[in-house]
Amino acid sequence: GNSVTQMEGPVTLSEEAFLTINCTYTATGYPSLFWYVQYPGEGLQLLLKATKADDKGSNKGFEATYRKETTSFHLEKGSVQVSDSAVYFCEGTGNQFYFGTGTSLTVIP
Amino acid sequence: ETGVTQSPTHLIKTRGQQVTLRCSSQSGHNTVSWYQQALGQGPQFIFQYYREEENGRGNFPPRFSGLQFPNYSSELNVNALELDDSALYLCASSLTVQRGIYGYTFGSGTRLTVV
Numbered sequence: 001g002n003s004v005t006q007m008e009g010p011v012t013l014s015e016e017a018f019l020t021i022n023c024t025y026t027a028t029g030y031p032s033l034f035w036y037v038q039y040p041g042e043g044l045q046l047l048l049k050a051t052k053a054d055d056k057g058s059n060k061g062f063e064a065t066y067r068k069e070t071t072s073f074h075l076e077k078g079s080v081q082v083s084d085s086a087v088y089f090c091e092g093t094g095n096q097f098y099f100g101t102g103t104s105l106t107v108i109p
Numbered sequence: 110e111t112g113v114t115q116s117p118t119h120l121i122k123t124r125g126q127q128v129t130l131r132c133s134s135q136s137g138h139n140t141v142s143w144y145q146q147a148l149g150q151g152p153q154f155i156f157q158y159y160r161e162e163e164n165g166r167g168n169f170p171p172r173f174s175g176l177q178f179p180n181y182s183s184e185l186n187v188n189a190l191e192l193d194d195s196a197l198y199l200c201a202s203s204l205t206v207q208r209g210i211y212g213y214t215f216g217s218g219t220r221l222t223v224v
Contacts, residue, residue: 036215046212
């Protein structure tokens with residue numbers, strides 16, 4: 001069946017470090033792919049998206065490129081901040097709706 | 110434009126009881142999805158409603174049921190509560206034809222504890 005596999009956490013980085021959170025998908029067809037962020041005690045917020053192969057989603061310094069050849073949608077940021085500490089979820093939307101298990105990120109000053 | 114609002118924010122129920130959770134979708138959105146998020150896990154899809162009918166269901170038993178009203182608001186009902194039903198329940202709305210483009214808008218969730 002369709003699924004999304006995320007890099008396991010937790011991830012701890014120093015401020016201004018480079019971030020990569022891996023996400024790969026298994027699906028029939030080509031789903032739209034999303035990254036959501038969840039801050040403590042809050043619901044999920046859409047961070048960025050890509051709807052077709054080679055699309056790059058970007059927002060707040062985060063980027064992810066939809067790579068059909070590797071079925072991946074890795075999340076990257078060049079310089080993380082303390083305020084980026086949160087849980088990040090990769091999601092695929094096609095005929096079904098499936099989230100990854102989430103990756104917790106803690107950025108320390 | 111208002112976002113997605115859920116009520117109540119927190120709830121404690123006893124095993125075997127029934128519970129109803131409520132969700133008001135974002136203005137202009139006609140599709141509502143419900144998710145269960147256990148502690149430390151990703152959201153698990155329960156079901157989706159579109160035009161007041163169930164339009165997709167995840168791997169949840171029939172004691173999880175729902176409704177969507179003409180104003181697109183929605184309810185999640187859970188009967189015969191079990192301890193494992195303790196979780197954060199998230200409601201998400203979207204405009205169906207654009208869901209694959211714009212994703213969902215999530216509410217802050219209802220934290221259900223079953224004792």
